[in-house]
Amino acid sequence: KQEVTQIPAALSVPEGENLVLNCSFTDSAIYNLQWFRQDPGKGLTSLLLIQSSQREQTSGRLNASLDKSSGRSTLYIAASQPGDSATYLCASLLSGNTPLVFGKGTRLSVIA
Amino acid sequence: DVKVTQSSRYLVKRTGEKVFLECVQDMDHENMFWYRQDPGLGLRLIYFSYDVKMKEKGDIPEGYSVSREKKERFSLILESASTNQTSMYLCASSLVQYGYTFGSGTRLTVV
Numbered sequence: 215k216q217e218v219t220q221i222p223a224a225l226s227v228p229e230g231e232n233l234v235l236n237c238s239f240t241d242s243a244i245y246n247l248q249w250f251r252q253d254p255g256k257g258l259t260s261l262l263l264i265q266s267s268q269r270e271q272t273s274g275r276l277n278a279s280l281d282k283s284s285g286r287s288t289l290y291i292a293a294s295q296p297g298d299s300a301t302y303l304c305a306s307l308l309s310g311n312t313p314l315v316f317g318k319g320t321r322l323s324v325i326a
Numbered sequence: 327d328v329k330v331t332q333s334s335r336y337l338v339k340r341t342g343e344k345v346f347l348e349c350v351q352d353m354d355h356e357n358m359f360w361y362r363q364d365p366g367l368g369l370r371l372i373y374f375s376y377d378v379k380m381k382e383k384g385d386i387p388e389g390y391s392v393s394r395e396k397k398e399r400f401s402l403i404l405e406s407a408s409t410n411q412t413s414m415y416l417c418a419s420s421l422v423q424y425g426y427t428f429g430s431g432t433r434l435t436v437v
Contacts, residue, residue: 245422246422246423246425248425248426250428255414255431255433256430256431257332257416257428257429257430257431258416258418258426258428259428260425260426260427260428263424263425265423303369305426307422310422311376313359313371313374313384314359314418314420314426316368316369317368318366318367318368319368
């Protein structure tokens with residue numbers, strides 16, 4: 215059964231810093247991997263979707279990479295801002311017939 | 327953009343009540359899902375559906391049922407609400423190649 219792990223569980227950084235959030239998964243035969251953002255008390259907002267054939271995806275200050283062989287994905291946030299404070303979750307999909315499996319998230323605080 | 331709409335943001339129900347949580351998506355997605363989210367436990371899958379009239383149990387289906395009479399609507403039913411079902415409930419829909427889209431969530435409190 216796929217397991218997704220996110221370390222650390224919480225992270226606090228000063229504004230302007232570049233940072234990396236880590237995600238690891240046990241079964242490397244994934245179909246795709248998705249990163250989400252969640253603000254307190256709200257639903258999940260999709261940030262980036264990486265297909266299994268891709269190595270990375272970029273959106274603005276965000277860059278997500280995927281290394282299937284090592285079972286790892288990273289979310290890079292450039293020039294962090296207080297508005298980036300949220301919980302970030304990664305989730306992997308093994309196939310079209312299996313549900314998304316989530317990590318427990320990394321709670322990010324960006325201090326002004 | 328795909329929109330997933332959950333009918334209530336906040337809900338307070340009494341123990342023993344039958345509770346309906348509604349979810350509607352507007353992009354003709356085949357797949358729909360119900361998760362609950364609790365502090366320290368993350369997101370846990372309750373039920374999912376890959377087609378109308380089809381439903382599959384997730385990791386924690388006990389005490390819940392679902393209905394999918396139409397492609398765009400997926401309802402979660404708490405047959406007899408209990409206090410341990412107090413939680414944030416999240417609905418999602420997907421097309422496999424485009425990823426999941428979530429609703430804004432329903433915070434359910436059972437008293």
